[in-house]
Amino acid sequence: MNQSLRFPRAIGIILPSSNRVVERVARSILGERPDLDACFTRVPYAGHPPDGYDMPAFHRAADMLAETRPDVILWNATRGALIGFEPDRRLAAFVEKETGIPCTTTALATVDHLRRRNLRRIGLLAQGADREGARLKQTFGAEGIDIVAGHCLGIGDNFEAAGITPEEIHAHARRLASVADLDAVLIWSTNLAGHALTRLALNETRIPVLDSTTIGFEGALDYMTGSCRPLAPA
Known part of the structure; x- marks a missing residue:
């Protein structure tokens, strides 16, 4: 070389x-x-x-x-x-x-990020079906992370997830933040365009938005x- x-x-x-x-x-x-x-x-x-x-x-x-x-x-x-x-x-x-x-x-990296910052009560916006949301609640729970609120988009085709706009993602995240006492909202799919939201906080609660890709x-x-x-x- x-x-x-x-x-x-x-x-x-x-x-x-x-x-x-x-x-x-x-x-x-x-x-x-x-x-x-x-x-x-x-x-x-x-x-x-x-x-x-x-x-x-x-x-x-x-x-x-x-x-x-x-x-x-x-x-x-x-x-x-x-x-x-x-x-x-x-x-x-x-x-x-x-x-x-x-x-x-x-x-x-996500489990590590949440545990190091003591972000234990999470609202999860996930791509798939409700049964997958239930499974994620179990697996995150085993790592000490409590999914206290969740919304699943019901998207089975991974390619289609990329078509969800940041505005739609933000609206779903705000709804999650309004129904539970959360440490953060986590956008859970690397094919959801959540990166632009990571500098935002939701409503007056200042709940951070975390993007899995980021x-x-x-x-x-x-x-x-x-x-x-x-x-x-x-």
Whole structure:
């Protein structure tokens, strides 16, 4: 390698095949960070076993990302919460072992973010059906996070979630904040365009809005700089 060449540090991001939001959010966050790059690859949205991941697909994706020499690899998707967080811990360990590059996921970064800030009473705006909302209440609860209010959009086609406007998302989040005593509202899908809302607070209560795509990316930044390492499971 030509030692005169200098490259910005980079985050390698794996995202679901039908996602239209993650790359846009990365560009927004990195707009004022010329010292950082983001490199992307995709895995199929469908075809994973019900209790885990299609590991050969992740192996191929991680190997390709590794060729860009990122400082950290991020699985920027929320599936891990639905299947119980442990599969994400195994996935991160697998990617680290195969590539030698630290790995985290949006689901793991979100639990870490909430627990470190003692944000325990959460209103959750989720993409899927009500049964998935009930499952998320269980899995977050096992990590010490109480979903005290929730609204599920009933979207089964992941691509369609990207068509929900920020204005619609904001309206749903405000309704959640009006029905319960919350520490935060969490937008739970990396294909929902919630990044623009993260600087807002809801109504006079000043309840923060958290976006899963943004938390995943910022968690990877913290992981990369060594300023934050994941907490142990609850």
